[in-house]
Each structure stands twice: as C-alpha cells, then as structure tokens.
Amino acid sequence: MKKIFLALCTIFCTTLIAISIYTMKNIPSQPITNTTEMSYVVKEYGGKIAVFNQGEDSPLAVYEVYVHLLPENDIELLRKGISVDDDYALQKTLEDFGL
Numbered sequence: 001m002k003k004i005f006l007a008l009c010t011i012f013c014t015t016l017i018a019i020s021i022y023t024m025k026n027i028p029s030q031p032i033t034n035t036t037e038m039s040y041v042v043k044e045y046g047g048k049i050a051v052f053n054q055g056e057d058s059p060l061a062v063y064e065v066y067v068h069l070l071p072e073n074d075i076e077l078l079r080k081g082i083s084v085d086d087d088y089a090l091q092k093t094l095e096d097f098g099l
Contacts, residue, residue, distance in 0.1 A: 038054070039083065039084070039085055040053060040083070040090045041053075041081045041084075042081070042082040042084065042090070042094070042097075043079070043080070043081035045062055047066055047067055048062050048063060048065060048066060049063045049065045049067060049078065049097055050062040054083070063094075063097075063099050065099065070097070074097070
C-alpha cells in the first residue's frame with residue numbers, strides 16, 4: 001500500500017512539473033503593452049496639485065496638497081506642468097509629492 005501511494009505521488013508530481021514547464025515555455029517573450037495608455041500633466045490647479053489628461057483643461061483629480069507649502073523648485077515645476085507618459089510614471093511623480 002505504501003509503495004502504491006509513493007508511486008502515485010511520484011507520477012502526480014512529475015505531471016505537475018511537466019505542465020509547469022510547458023506553460024512557462026509558452027509565455028510570450030515580449031511583454032504585453034497597453035497601447036491605450038494616456039499621457040498626463042501634473043500641475044497646480046486652484047493652489048493644489050492636480051492631474052490632467054494631456055491637452056485637457058479640466059483635471060482628472062485634485063489633491064489636498066497646497067502648492068505654496070512645497071519647496072520653491074517644486075512650485076516652479078508645477079506651475080509649468082510636469083508631463084508624464086504613463087500610469088506608472090504618474091504614480092511615481094505623485095509619490096514624490098507625498099501622495
């Protein structure tokens with residue numbers, strides 16, 4: 001009985017390993033990119049930090065961070081507008097401002 005159980009476990013594990021290897025070999029080597037990603041602009045809006053779609057006048061989001069409390073370099077950047085290309089860069093930029 002013990003030998004049969006051991007043999008079944010071995011067959012089961014071997015099958016799982018074979019399936020895993022087959023699955024990993026069939027994963028595409030190129031990452032899938034989202035072609036619908038938006039470009040954003042982070043800038044001052046009403047004295048606060050806001051995120052806009054590139055080329056739009058109304059903000060997507062306005063954050064309760066008052067620009068006048070930031071360092072002068074950051075204030076100047078926000079007045080000009082900080083362009084970011086994708087969601088990841090947007091998140092990193094917002095994290096730089098403590099959001």
